[in-house]
Amino acid sequence: MMRYSAEHKQETRERIVHAASRRFRRAGAGVGIGQLMQALKLTHGGFYRHFRSKDVLLREAVTSAFGEMGTRLQRAVQNAPPERKLRALIETYLSDAHCANSAGGCPMAALISEAHRYPRSVRAAIGGAIEEIASLTARLMPGTTAEERRQQALVLFSGMAGTLAVARAVTDPELRRTILEAARKTYLEAFSRRR
């Protein structure tokens, strides 16, 4: 049998979370533990040495995906000049690449409509992550108060997540492109600071 170094367990745990995070986003939380472990060349039984239940994994996988997403958006915004930051945010989120990459993309777009059936603990984590992303991007939003900008961020984020999910659901590639393109334009105009 293989040898387990001191950090080996922790490492395996992280590999499970990472794989789960990608697979849940691609195929929903219905993905089985068997498939998940098999992808890591492990057997399903070992899963419970790392997590008390699948729900715990789901919560961690979703949280990790939100973190990843936040980092990516933040980076896109940081790399843009001040007057282009909002555009960078919107064009990164609503890019064709993000649309084609659900496994590595925004967990909100990937899971919105099934999320309300998740256990409360997972939904609570999602709520927290959404608020975090909103406050992360609030400074780019129009509005005279901090609260107003936070709310604008919530609207933009949930709207873009819906748009991305709809674009993915549709079979006609032209309709998909139209939706993404129109949304980029509309959101950019609607959320630009006026005056």
Next chain:
Amino acid sequence: MMRYSAEHKQETRERIVHAASRRFRRAGAGVGIGQLMQALKLTHGGFYRHFRSKDVLLREAVTSAFGEMGTRLQRAVQNAPPERKLRALIETYLSDAHCANSAGGCPMAALISEAHRYPRSVRAAIGGAIEEIASLTARLMPGTTAEERRQQALVLFSGMAGTLAVARAVTDPELRRTILEAARKTYLEAFSRRR
């Protein structure tokens, strides 16, 4: 055994589609045929006298739900005076009632993120239904050309669907209210005809 009148079969079929349409919207397409038929006081075996497969039912249930939704939105718009029509559309869609009623509400909001895993035939039907709703509401949108207004309708619709789904996913009722309220305000402003 019960007697079946001439229209009885057709009627049963419609009852199955109706129940499925509500249940799929509430709990996703994972709802079983057994549960569905049981709710109608029938047994699962009889299902296949009405549908070749579950996929066929899914397609019909989703299409029916989109039709229902279109009718409801159209009615809300018709009952509003001209300068209030856009407001009526947005406030109907993003109402607390609609948020609380996923079974009887918009199938797009209920199923967006799982829809891209449906069979192609179902996804194609969804694409068609989305275009239909867009053209139904296009005349309320800003834009100088018909195509521009159609695109605006697509953006508004997919954005509101995402907003509704996010509002449902969240556990904190205050966050839910904030999202809906802010979205109503923002979308109304953003999609009002300017000038």
Next chain:
DNA sequence: TGTACATCAGTGAACGCGCGTTCACTGATGTAC
């Protein structure tokens, strides 16, 4: 009009399958002595 029969919506057992979870087991290690 009366009778024999074909029809077919609905029944319920059965199929193979994958699910989440449990558990007795394996065996390489770090540790106690």
Next chain:
DNA sequence: TGTACATCAGTGAACGCGCGTTCACTGATGTAC
């Protein structure tokens, strides 16, 4: 330093369960005669 032993990540069979689908069957009817 050398040896006995406890630890515990990972294995794989087994559990009860629900899934979509099939199929032989039931039995009230409309229809053919």
